[in-house]
Amino acid sequence: MNKLTWYDSLPEVWEATLETLYMVTVSFVLTVIGGVLVGIVLQVTSPSGLVPRRTLNTVLGVIVNLFRSLPFLILLIALIGVTRAIVGTAIGPTAAIVPLTIGAIPFFARIVESALREVPRGRVEAAQAMGASTGQIVRKVLLPEAVSPLVAGATLTLVLLVGYSAMAGVIGGGGLGDFAIVYGYQRFNTPVLLVAVVVLIVMVQIMQSIGDGIIRAYAHRR
Structure with missing residues (x-):
């Protein structure tokens, strides 16, 4: 059998690219939602937060650090059972979304926590003096003031997910990683x-x- 040329592989590359975009887009949206929620809780319940809750903050912080410390490839394998229980299979782009999201949420949550922590304390105190509730301070002070670092962190997370999606190819996750392994590495086809x-x-x-x-556009508007 003749070796597949890079030109002949373009249809498969296109299909793999679409699979990667699908995996990354869905997992990114879920990661942003989950990461923002977890990051807000981490910041708000910290000792210097709006509603200090030492036990909750400590437990949540340990969980986040635990998932952040695991190499993604190990996490992929460890979550095979969970992935199968959620989507019915452990193979394919849809299945890969589960470990991608679980692996990225702790990373982005810490970014959110750090971004919110950098908001000037005076802004928060001014809102408190005006009688704003915790929810209002989060929505109208902390998040708006942290837009630039949050967008930068989201971009970094998006790039991270692209790398994670490539690693998902090791266990048949589809996308460009799977394409590179099946058509390139396993067939010794470097091109x-x-x-x-x-x-x-x-x-x-x-x-x-x-x-x-986006960051530059937001900076010009301010």
């Missing part, structure tokens, strides 16, 4: 492998440029 690498690089560059553009 095809390089095509997948180039597409991933281009994807990351575009995502980073979009994120930087």
Whole structure:
């Protein structure tokens, strides 16, 4: 059988790219939602937060650190049973969304916590003096003031998810990682492998440029 050329592989590359975009987009949305919620709780319940809760903050912090400390490949394997229970299978792009999201939420949650912590204390105290509730302070002071670092952190998380999605190919997660392994590495086809690498690089560059553009646009508006 003739070796597949990089040109002949373009249809498969396109399909794998769409799978990667699907995995990354869905997991990114879920990660932002989960990460913002967890990050807010971490900050609000910290000793210097709006509603200090030492036990809750400590337990949640330990859980976040535990998942952050696990290499993603190990997390992929460890969550196979959980993934199968949620989506009915442990293989394919949809299945990969589960470990992608679980692996990225702790990372983004810490970014959110750090961004909220950097909001000037005076802004928070002024809102408290005006009788704002905890929820109002979070929505109208902390989050708006932390938009730039949050967007930067979200961009970093998006790029992280692209890398994670490539690793998901090791267990048949689909996407460019799976394509690179099946059509490139296992068949000793370096040109095809390089095509997948180039597409991933281009994807990351575009995502980073979009994120930087949003940050610059927001800075000009302020």
